[in-house]
Amino acid sequence: MARMQQGVGELGGHYDLLVVGGGINGCGIARDAAGRGWSVLLCEQHDLAAHTSSASTKLIHGGLRYLEQLHFALVRKSLKERETLLASAPHIMWPMRFVMPYAAHLRPAWVIRAGLYLYDHLAARKLLPASAGIDLRTHIAGASLAARYRRGFVYSDGWVDDARLVVLTALDAAERGATILTRTRCERLERSPTGWTASLVEADGRRRQISARAVVNATGAWVAQFLHAATPAHSKRNVRLVKGSHIAVRRLYEHRFAYLFQNPDRRVVFALPYERDFTLIGTTDVDYEGDPAAVSAEPAEIDYLCAAANQYFVRQITPRDVIWRYSGVRPLLDDESRDPTAVTRDYALDVDGSDVPILSVFGGKITTYRRLGQEAVNRLAASLQRDSAPWTASALLPGGDLPAGGFAVFSSAMGRRYPWLGATLRQRYARAYGTRIDRLLQGARGPSDLGVEVLPGLYARELEYLWRHEWARTAEDVLWRRSKLGLHLAPESAATLDAWMQRHLGTPAERSIALSAATSPVSATSG
Secondary structure, X not given: OOEOOOXXXXXXXXXXXXXXXXXXXXXXXXXXXXXXXXXXXXXXXXXXXXXXXXXOOOEEOOOHHHXXXXXXXXXXXXXXXXXXXXXXXXXXXXXXXXXEEOOOOOOOHHHHHHHHHHHHHOOOOOOOOOOEEEXXXXXXXXXXXXXXXXXXXXXXXXXXXXXXXXXXXXXXXXXXXXXXXXXXXXXEEEEEOOEEEEXXXXXXXXXXXXXXXXXXXXXHHHHHHHXXXXXXXXXXXXXXXXXXXXXXXXXXXXXXXEEEEEOOOOOEEEEEEEOOOEEEEEOOOEEOOOOHHHOOOOHHHHXXXXXXXXXXXXXXXXXXXXXXXXXXXXXXXXXXXXXHHHOOOOEEEEEEOOOOOEEEEEEOOHHHHHHXXXXXXXXXXXXXXXXOOOOXXXXXOOOOOOOOXXXXXXXXXXXXXXXXXXXXXXXXXXXXHHHHHHHHOOOOOOHXXXXXXXXXXXXXXXXXXHHHHOOOOOHHHXXXXXXXXXXXXXOOHHHHHXXXXXXXXXXXXXXXXXXXXXXXXXXXXXX
């Protein structure tokens, strides 16, 4: 049985590994270690993926623009991971074709062709088609572009629901024996000759102590701060905080292609089909020095993204057209680059101590999270005297065991199995939960079995499932991380949902913790 949030008196006191931080890297490390038979506890002060890991451009990609910066090793590492990840959870990740309109004054055609050739061949591809030149006067993607763009290129990468990837990774870790504690802050770590003692604090102020043989500091933007403030360990490494902002506007085109737009400042901006009704545009690269938990999109960034889109699309947009905006602070490995766009997206694993180690994660990106987790656990295995083999390269995430033929065949089968579900709701369930849809709907024979419709398209049964199995405790957890229903619902929906969840879900103590977490100030141990 998965070990999720438990009461103070129910937890054992000693673990092989304590992971601090519930972002993509922390959850990936916890999953890998739990799958090797280690006893693992992960604590996260807020919700899973509460910060950077839910504020990405939603791409599984090698990073085409990094080739221009000569980061060949990073691109190759990322490209090798693309198809591994896409195969692990095809309900929340899938291939996407990207169109790059050709702008002769920005980069010569031969440079683009050479870059795409490298992108196609730096790592083997089985699933993703190669790049090609296209005529935008006849290609479907050309209709929404300004007439001056007659020529372009198309290449392959992948799309991912980033927040759900984090949750499913944590769920897999829990089902392999890990204990996952959200709304639980690691206040202090003390080292002894035999291990670590960690002081943990829940959102309502309750405290507990646990011990662990090794610790992982996967606190993302707070990695250096956590080391300094909460541990006796040290590192010469640091992170450079770079803010990336995104906007969503009403759909600018009808087809399924995404775009990569070149800008005069040498940066690129993506435009992606998003949540059926929207186009997602991002990202910016701005050095950031404030509290990573208080990041927000500045007016200048919104103007920049609108201007970038307006250089290419027929339909022009202004900041008034922005339906949703979000920002994340990327904790990039500080390589002393002057330009934030040139800072490496690679990662470094820094270990302090050999017998009683703490491993800190500096940098990283979603695409390489599985490999990072594998390398981190390999690094710690010697200290813990473990000889287990890596296993995640061929493992599926929960719900990812789709039938032969992929998502289309699976979706069709769900239509026959649950004909009483409306098409929109059935598609959302299939995408979010994959084959776990059968657990969500176990025993349901019709709409009445879903319980009360708390908000349009959001029923009591799903909310109970998310509370019980996916650590959702607040409306924000549900509307913006477990789903993106917040984009489709009225702004006052969050208050309605919070009130319902506080009345109907969990024990009084759990509801108290969730309410405290929803209203408490953000602190510095989230991933």
